Amino acid sequence: xxxxxxxxxxxxxxxxxxxxxxxRNALSAAVRSGLWDGLxxxxxxxxxxxxxxxxxxxxxxxxxxxxxxxxxxxxxxxPPDFLPQMGRNITVTKPTIAxxxxxxFAGGFALAQSCDLCVAADHAQFAISEARVGRGAPxxxxxxxxxxxxxxxxxxxxxxPISAARAYDLGLVNEVVPAAALVExxxxxxxxxxxxxPLSVRAAKAMVDALDPSRTSEAFDLAEAIWQPVYTSADAQxxxxxxxxxxxxxWQGR
Numbered sequence: 001x002x003x004x005x006x007x008x009x010x011x012x013x014x015x016x017x018x019x020x021x022x023x024r025n026a027l028s029a030a031v032r033s034g035l036w037d038g039l040x041x042x043x044x045x046x047x048x049x050x051x052x053x054x055x056x057x058x059x060x061x062x063x064x065x066x067x068x069x070x071x072x073x074x075x076x077x078x079p080p081d082f083l084p085q086m087g088r089n090i091t092v093t094k095p096t097i098a099x100x101x102x103x104x105f106a107g108g109f110a111l112a113q114s115c116d117l118c119v120a121a122d123h124a125q126f127a128i129s130e131a132r133v134g135r136g137a138p139x140x141x142x143x144x145x146x147x148x149x150x151x152x153x154x155x156x157x158x159x160x161p162i163s164a165a166r167a168y169d170l171g172l173v174n175e176v177v178p179a180a181a182l183v184e185x186x187x188x189x190x191x192x193x194x195x196x197x198p199l200s201v202r203a204a205k206a207m208v209d210a211l212d213p214s215r216t217s218e219a220f221d222l223a224e225a226i227w228q229p230v231y232t233s234a235d236a237q238x239x240x241x242x243x244x245x246x247x248x249x250x251w252q253g254r
Contacts, residue, residue: 005034007041012194014041014048021057026066027083027107035111036084043092049194052186053115054099058179062096067133071240075176077224077231082154083107085139087215093202094161095193099186100124101179105161110139113146116205118172119186120164121179126172127161133239134249138220145214146171153216161231199224199248 014252016038018025025031025195042051055061069240086092098115112118112126130137141151147170155162167173177185193201209215230236237252241251 002030002034002037004028005033006039007038009045009048010187011191012047012049013190014045014051016042016051016053017056018054018062019056021055021059024063024103025055025057025108026059027064028066029068031062031066032083033094036081039084039086039090039092042094049094049198050080050117050190051094051096052099052190053096053111054182054186055101058102058121058239060102061100061104062108062111063103064098064108064129065135067240067243071237071244074237076236083110083139083242085110087112087142087209088114088139088217088220093205095190095200095205096200097186097190099182100126101165101175101182103161105129106135110137113140113142113172117174117189118167119175119177119182119189120167120173122164122176123179124164124167124176125161126164127159127162129156129159131157131159133243134165134230134233134235134237134251135239136230136236138227140224141219142214145212163194189228191234 006017006019008015018031018033020026042048059104061161065131080089084090086096096115096120098112100112100118100120103125104112106129109126109128128137141215164173164176213219234254238249
């Protein structure tokens, strides 16, 4: 791990925590590296039966990519290993739960989406905010199977956040709990899963993933191809630059 991501086992449950609350747990290079290390550790930790992914504090699970860092590096298309996406670029056969303690925007939404289950604090919010900064969201391909078409388009095109209560109604969240109870309730859910037969639990996860066409490599490849011109556009550089300079973006549509 790194100093901004920690891995801690609580009985049979491993907690992987993003610890960058002063930056709303933004996904800097150090955070992303820590997430890769943490997930790799979980896959080989025989004592850990379930993983919980969360953020430190009560403001943000993760607000997404570090746009100030992105403005400095002038990144176009993110490399395949930019962020661990369970089920796509890293294999995690054991169950995972997102404990969403605050805003889950952009890359934070992607992390929560890639977990098998999700428990959210009652003040949490979810958003695919890429359209506000001219970036892409090919990682959102599985939402086509998770949500109705019009809801997916609303999330992608408006970039507006939705509440934890609405996310629950839409089926994105398994349970909404008071913020003070998030850790306890998520730990209890994880322990309930961990107490079951491990082969049955893993087979359930494998079956659901295998039968979901939106999670195939072909679906992700197609999504990447669709979003590639967005990533390489001038607007994709303007968005993070405007964020870093605290001004309204000047979109050119090219």
